[in-house]
Amino acid sequence: xxxxxxxxxxxxxxxxxxxxxxxxxxxxxxxxxxxxxxxxxxxxxxxxxxxxxxxxxxxxxxxxxxxxxxxxxxxxxxxxxxxxxxxxxxxxxxxxxxxxxxxxxxxxxxxxxxxxxxxxxxxxxxxxxxxxxxxxxxxxxxxxxxxxxxxxxxxxxxxxxxxxxxxxxxxxxxxxxxxxxxxxxxxxxxxxxxxxxxxxxxxxx
Amino acid sequence: xxxxxxxxxxxxxxxxxxxxxxxxxxxxxxxxxxxxxxxxxxxxxxxxxxxxxxxxxxxxxxxxxxxxxxxxxxxxxxxxxxxxxxxxxxxxxxxxxxxxxxxxxxxxxxxxxxxxxxxxxxxxxxxxxxxxxxxxxxxxxxxxxxxxxxxxxxxxxxxxxxxxxxxxxxxxxxxxxxxxxxxxxxxxxxxxxxxxxxxxxxxxxxxxxxxxxxxxxxxxxxxxxxxxxxxxxxxxxxxxxxxxxxxxxxxxxx
Numbered sequence: 001x002x003x004x005x006x007x008x009x010x011x012x013x014x015x016x017x018x019x020x021x022x023x024x025x026x027x028x029x030x031x032x033x034x035x036x037x038x039x040x041x042x043x044x045x046x047x048x049x050x051x052x053x054x055x056x057x058x059x060x061x062x063x064x065x066x067x068x069x070x071x072x073x074x075x076x077x078x079x080x081x082x083x084x085x086x087x088x089x090x091x092x093x094x095x096x097x098x099x100x101x102x103x104x105x106x107x108x109x110x111x112x113x114x115x116x117x118x119x120x121x122x123x124x125x126x127x128x129x130x131x132x133x134x135x136x137x138x139x140x141x142x143x144x145x146x147x148x149x150x151x152x153x154x155x156x157x158x159x160x161x162x163x164x165x166x167x168x169x170x171x172x173x174x175x176x177x178x179x180x181x182x183x184x185x186x187x188x189x190x191x192x193x194x195x196x197x198x199x200x201x202x203x204x205x
Numbered sequence: 206x207x208x209x210x211x212x213x214x215x216x217x218x219x220x221x222x223x224x225x226x227x228x229x230x231x232x233x234x235x236x237x238x239x240x241x242x243x244x245x246x247x248x249x250x251x252x253x254x255x256x257x258x259x260x261x262x263x264x265x266x267x268x269x270x271x272x273x274x275x276x277x278x279x280x281x282x283x284x285x286x287x288x289x290x291x292x293x294x295x296x297x298x299x300x301x302x303x304x305x306x307x308x309x310x311x312x313x314x315x316x317x318x319x320x321x322x323x324x325x326x327x328x329x330x331x332x333x334x335x336x337x338x339x340x341x342x343x344x345x346x347x348x349x350x351x352x353x354x355x356x357x358x359x360x361x362x363x364x365x366x367x368x369x370x371x372x373x374x375x376x377x378x379x380x381x382x383x384x385x386x387x388x389x390x391x392x393x394x395x396x397x398x399x400x401x402x403x404x405x406x407x408x409x410x411x412x413x414x415x416x417x418x419x420x421x422x423x424x425x426x427x428x429x430x431x432x433x434x435x436x437x438x439x440x441x442x443x444x445x446x447x448x449x450x451x452x453x454x455x456x457x458x459x
Contacts, residue, residue: 015276116402118329166207166208
């Protein structure tokens with residue numbers, strides 16, 4: 001199987017490629033609507049500014065093709081900013097519209113904590129997760145972000161499979177049918193991260 | 206439940222070899238950055254730093270090649286730096302596989318570099334390295350590998366760096382570096398409690414107790430060391446097991 005990585009200039013794309021390579025998966029970069037339309041599995045990696053990602057999606061007409069692919073059932077994995085893009089909107093670029101696939105919005109992390117939230121933190125499983133299969137609740141993953149989707153319970157209960165706490169509780173893993181998203185960086189999260197990518201590859205196969 | 210305290214080995218390289226603080230007698234792979242990276246990745250290191258200590262233009266291609274080879278071995282974050290003077294220098298290092306870039310002397314000479322890097326890569330990718338030396342009641346910022354004194358005070362400079370967009374401070378005590386007499390607790394605490402970004406303490410590590418001390422009393426978010434790991438004096442896994450037994454949160458098991 002070939003995994004298509006959405007290339008809009010994100011810094012962590014090569015890291016994701018290397019991680020997939022280590023798992024023996026083949027990947028290609030796509031940056032056009034046609035590329036997205038032909039994908040059999042999609043990963044949206046992302047570090048940097050929310051506004052830069054959303055503007056790139058809108059500039060290149062990728063928003064529509066991405067949503068169409070997701071609706072067609074193509075397995076999708078959003079990483080970090082790729083998770084944040086799935087929500088309604090973000091405080092980081094309040095004038096822009098997210099992909100609006102998940103309920104809730106992204107806010108700057110708060111509380112008496114240092115930002116960015118950078119380093120290894122524990123992820124607590126909320127309910128059964130296909131992405132976290134074989135990984136214990138409380139496992140450490142690598143995070144590097146200052147914005148997150150606060151976990152509000154009720155409206156997000158269905159999609160939120162795991163959360164992390166830093167200042168407050170936020171969505172760490174979300175799943176909805178063929179849509180998967182993680183706030184941490186599986187490509188930088190050691191064995192636990194490799195397992196998450198392996199699980200995604202198995203689901204997508 | 207909170208962030209784990211990070212243990213970060215550092216590879217000081219020159220011309221593709223790990224050079225500083227390495228007892229070459231102890232281990233046959235001690236000078237090979239790729240072999241060391243593989244070992245630390247397997248040994249539970251939380252991150253790896255690779256520095257080009259010569260930082261000369263003509264050796265830059267060799268350094269970039271080192272980053273590429275090291276990155277291929279790692280499933281943990283990689284920070285690289287040494288001689289980063291421009292946005293283009295940083296782009297080359299990131300393209301080669303670094304997740305974060307450190308800047309030191311060039312940022313002192315031109316603080317705007319920090320903002321440029323932060324706008325391009327995000328603040329989580331920008332590490333301001335500060336070499337500080339005791340000067341009366343405060344700490345003086347040193348540049349050029351700790352040799353040249355500046356008129357900047359370290360706490361003030363760290364605060365300014367974070368404001369300009371640095372997402373992390375890599376703080377080296379020039380007084381303690383190479384002494385193996387323990388991290389500089391007073392310096393680290395002064396900066397870590399003042400600055401709202403994570404602080405990596407560096408310089409002076411020898412015993413596991415030094416790490417416990419810098420996390421507890423120095424309020425460090427991460428601790429960096431080189432020779433004690435390279436020489437095999439201290440394994441990262443047993444260090445983390447010690448810290449866990451001291452009730453200091455670390456990433457275990459991994």
